[in-house]
Amino acid sequence: MYAAARRPMPDLEERGIRTVTLDVTDEESMRAGVAAVVQREGRIDILVNNAGYGSYGAIEEVPMAEARRQFEVNVFGAMRMTQLVLPQMTGPHRGRIVNVSSMGAHFAMALGGWYHATKYALTALSDALRQEVYPFGVDVVLVEPALIHTEWPKVAAEHLTRAAGLGKYAAISRSFAAGLEFVGQGFGADPAILGRVVALASTTPHPRTRYRKGMGAWSMPVLLSLAPDRVVDAGIRFFLAHLDTILNLVKATTPTDD
Numbered sequence: 001m002y003a004a005a006r007r008p009m010p011d012l013e014e015r016g017i018r019t020v021t022l023d024v025t026d027e028e029s030m031r032a033g034v035a036a037v038v039q040r041e042g043r044i045d046i047l048v049n050n051a052g053y054g055s056y057g058a059i060e061e062v063p064m065a066e067a068r069r070q071f072e073v074n075v076f077g078a079m080r081m082t083q084l085v086l087p088q089m090t091g092p093h094r095g096r097i098v099n100v101s102s103m104g105a106h107f108a109m110a111l112g113g114w115y116h117a118t119k120y121a122l123t124a125l126s127d128a129l130r131q132e133v134y135p136f137g138v139d140v141v142l143v144e145p146a147l148i149h150t151e152w153p154k155v156a157a158e159h160l161t162r163a164a165g166l167g168k169y170a171a172i173s174r175s176f177a178a179g180l181e182f183v184g185q186g187f188g189a190d191p192a193i194l195g196r197v198v199a200l201a202s203t204t205p206h207p208r209t210r211y212r213k214g215m216g217a218w219s220m221p222v223l224l225s226l227a228p229d230r231v232v233d234a235g236i237r238f239f240l241a242h243l244d245t246i247l248n249l250v251k252a253t254t255p256t257d258d
Contacts, residue, residue: 024081044089046095053073053156054115060169061169066159094137096141097138099122100143105123107224107232110237111160143194144217146213148194148214160173160180194213194214
């Protein structure tokens, strides 16, 4: 098993997992990472595309350079890794591509347009890819989690704060960023739960086309798809307009460690 990331991962190496330095926005880095694994093992049987981050902000205000970077990491990086690995999977050995997306691939929310767009795109590409590579014995599986307790909310809040500025979206952006920071303090499913789902999607003999895990991962997309667009829009506007009040109520009713 190999783990690839931009930063060193000594904790994984201590557990006997080989690591590869790899940046999904750098073509040479991706090529070198894949080549290193193939040179050692002779082939690659399973690829898990998990790189991704949330960059929030009003569509009008997010710099195009940041929007393009989010697509580079969340979409193009995954697809380029897939292009590089697939030739190792279409011989006599079966292969599997597991793309970690989000329940946010099935709805869009104000201030998250660019992020949701990347998840919509990753889902569409995965669905098309699944049909293309099936004749070659390769499975393509989507994992679509709800909120997982990681640094994701903190990173999203930082991007949102930078994008908000002092413009007309500043008030709701500040409130939303505060909400993300609060959520990042302890809400969301244990990352180990997602790890088990990814392991299942990677190794089960007959995988489902998609796995959803976490609170609301199944129900929220279904409910939002059934409601009229104007009703959903009105609900999200109400949520954003009263987010400070909602956040204060949640904080007041959340048990502390004291």
